[in-house]
Amino acid sequence: MVLERHGIDPAAKKDIGAAISKGDFGALMGDLVTDEMMDAFCICGTPEDCKQRINDLKDIGVTQIVAGSPLGPNKEKAIKLIGKEIIGGN
Numbered sequence: 001m002v003l004e005r006h007g008i009d010p011a012a013k014k015d016i017g018a019a020i021s022k023g024d025f026g027a028l029m030g031d032l033v034t035d036e037m038m039d040a041f042c043i044c045g046t047p048e049d050c051k052q053r054i055n056d057l058k059d060i061g062v063t064q065i066v067a068g069s070p071l072g073p074n075k076e077k078a079i080k081l082i083g084k085e086i087i088g089g090n
Contacts, residue, residue, distance in 0.1 A: 006040040047085035054086070 003010045012032065019027040038044060043053045043065070054065055071078035 006036070008034075008037055008040065012037075047081065050082075050086050 003013065016028065016032050019025070019032055043050050043057075045053075057065070067079070067082050069075075071082075
């Protein structure tokens, strides 16, 4: 129901799950995960992009945001960036 609510074909779930199971993360960013999926379920981009998205979500009543995996190729750097530029700068 969640996928359909966001206009995402539920059949995509099977292909995405299979790629994750194989560790084929290149396929995820190639054809399997669309921009619409990213917009529906993720906050990503530059710190400024992320702050804007968080503020948009606050405006519609969201009260909690979770920073979770995947955080990119360098998790420690990403966590520090989130803390300094997004949480600290918001």
